[in-house]
Amino acid sequence: MAGFFITIEGIEGAGKTTIAKRLDAWLQSNGYKTFCTREPGGTEIGETLRELILNAERPLTVQAELLLIEAARAQIMDEVILPRLEEGITVILDRHCDSTTAYQGYGRGVNINLISQCNSFACQGRTPDLTILLDVDVKTGLMRAMKVRERAGFQDRFETEDIDFMELVRKGFLEIARREPSRVTVVSSQEDIDVVWETVIADISNCLIPKS
Numbered sequence: 001m002a003g004f005f006i007t008i009e010g011i012e013g014a015g016k017t018t019i020a021k022r023l024d025a026w027l028q029s030n031g032y033k034t035f036c037t038r039e040p041g042g043t044e045i046g047e048t049l050r051e052l053i054l055n056a057e058r059p060l061t062v063q064a065e066l067l068l069i070e071a072a073r074a075q076i077m078d079e080v081i082l083p084r085l086e087e088g089i090t091v092i093l094d095r096h097c098d099s100t101t102a103y104q105g106y107g108r109g110v111n112i113n114l115i116s117q118c119n120s121f122a123c124q125g126r127t128p129d130l131t132i133l134l135d136v137d138v139k140t141g142l143m144r145a146m147k148v149r150e151r152a153g154f155q156d157r158f159e160t161e162d163i164d165f166m167e168l169v170r171k172g173f174l175e176i177a178r179r180e181p182s183r184v185t186v187v188s189s190q191e192d193i194d195v196v197w198e199t200v201i202a203d204i205s206n207c208l209i210p211k212s
Helices: 016-029 044-054 062-086 097-107 112-123 138-152 163-179 193-205
Strands: 005-009 034-038 090-094 130-135 184-188
Touching: 005 016, 005 097, 016 034, 016 090, 016 130, 016 193, 034 062, 044 062, 062 090, 062 097, 062 112, 097 112, 097 163, 130 163, 130 193, 138 163, 163 184, 184 193
Parallel strands: 005 090, 005 130, 034 090, 130 184
Antiparallel strands: none
């Protein structure tokens, strides 16, 4: 039986990582075999590329940024995600192709069709079964991200973008959700994370996720 592929998306500070971890634990407690990871990253090569992509002190062209992201994606899909889906495992991924469409497409202005082709190539045609889009207003998201950045002591390339850029990214995510309502579920993450979590669980409970 093929596994179920869940992606968590949203702008900076939306709560993606927290929700992904909670969802992983919740599914396991309900008898699911799961695997939770992130993009970019998730493999030795991917984590090396992640450092290059996110390090704000190293300038990247728009083209290089896109290709590095897709390279990391191609590696994790082939090495990690596709094999686990073939084993019937539920995979939870913190960021995926929609982030590239939103950030590099709507945010950076790269041709959307080109990004779609790159995504499909890197993913070998596999698309998520369910995407949870955590939607938060830009000012709130960036304030949250700034607090996390201060604790981590690392300056993320995207967390340091200005409000205008992030507004374009948010609009991009919402446009993706509008175009693909059967795949993308929008959850407001404006409230406390516990409130957001309850909404996510309610939505997940309505999905028939196969157990391995």
